[in-house]
Amino acid sequence: MPDNAEKTPEHTTLPLGLVSVNQGAVEVVGHPPTPTRKSILDLRGLWWPDWLRQHWLDRGASLAGITEPTVSQVLYSLVIANKPPYGLPDVPYVVVETGVRFGATACWLALAVNAIDGRYIGIEVERVMVDGVNKLFAKHGLDKRAKVVCGRAPDAVTGMFEQTSVDMFFVDDDHRGPHVKREIEKFWPLLKPGGLMAFHDVVGDFPVWELVKDLGGIKLVHRPFNVFGQPPFGGLGVAQKPMG
Numbered sequence: 001m002p003d004n005a006e007k008t009p010e011h012t013t014l015p016l017g018l019v020s021v022n023q024g025a026v027e028v029v030g031h032p033p034t035p036t037r038k039s040i041l042d043l044r045g046l047w048w049p050d051w052l053r054q055h056w057l058d059r060g061a062s063l064a065g066i067t068e069p070t071v072s073q074v075l076y077s078l079v080i081a082n083k084p085p086y087g088l089p090d091v092p093y094v095v096v097e098t099g100v101r102f103g104a105t106a107c108w109l110a111l112a113v114n115a116i117d118g119r120y121i122g123i124e125v126e127r128v129m130v131d132g133v134n135k136l137f138a139k140h141g142l143d144k145r146a147k148v149v150c151g152r153a154p155d156a157v158t159g160m161f162e163q164t165s166v167d168m169f170f171v172d173d174d175h176r177g178p179h180v181k182r183e184i185e186k187f188w189p190l191l192k193p194g195g196l197m198a199f200h201d202v203v204g205d206f207p208v209w210e211l212v213k214d215l216g217g218i219k220l221v222h223r224p225f226n227v228f229g230q231p232p233f234g235g236l237g238v239a240q241k242p243m244g
């Protein structure tokens with residue numbers, strides 16, 4: 001049982017009245033809160049550092065297009081599980097995220113590469129997000145191995161990475177079909193053999209899952225968000241580049 005599990009507050013109502021925490025289960029309610037418009041995200045048993053959990057809650061939890069913490073934690077685990085000797089010794093594990101926003105996943109990935117001496121590069125088009133997340137990295141000592149750059153994916157990767165040099169992409173920017181197709185075309189050659197291309201929002205209105213399926217990928221869905229009676233969205237798709 002991680003240290004911070006004991007400290008999880010009961011019935012903490014945060015500013016705006018948007019989110020309350022009851023023994024680790026986060027309740028996302030309408031604004032103004034109404035009993036009929038709410039969804040429960042059960043985070044009991046999920047380990048995360050206090051500062052990161054607070055950052056996620058402060059940013060309005062699921063309400064602003066932020067990745068579910070369970071998805072971020074699966075990505076974190078995939079990075080940790082691939083630490084040397086499973087990767088190439090002496091070659092850092094490189095993770096690239098497109099679409100960083102408030103850094104909900106970026107922080108998890110930064111923690112992961114920090115643990116295995118890898119590298120995280122986030123690509124985000126909004127300067128204010130770029131600066132905010134880089135500040136957060138610096139505040140928590142993660143800026144040696146992790147940084148966010150301002151750019152528009154997929155073109156921003158041109159000249160940034162060599163062919164077969166990236167271990168994992170987490171694609172979470174613009175989910176429209178033609179854009180995601182271009183990202184796959186551009187990113188796939190940059191992946192190392194055996195590398196992973198992960199996609200957020202394989203559940204929802206976007207055609208992401210069809211594209212992941214075409215790559216031979218799998219769909220991992222913990223419990224897609226269903227906020228305010230909208231159709232569920234979220235989830236994680238992962239495809240692996242063949243080794244040969």
Ligand SMILES: C[S@@+](CC[C@H](N)C(=O)[O-])C[C@H]1O[C@@H](n2cnc3c(N)ncnc32)[C@H](O)[C@@H]1O
Binds near residue numbers: 066106126129
């Ligand atoms: C769904 S949010 C990302 C959520 C984030 N991955 C997380 O873990 O919470 C999408 C982000 O992608 C950014 N974005 C949209 N189009 C982009 C593009 N072509 N290149 C880079 N970032 C983009 C938006 O500014 C926004 O911050």
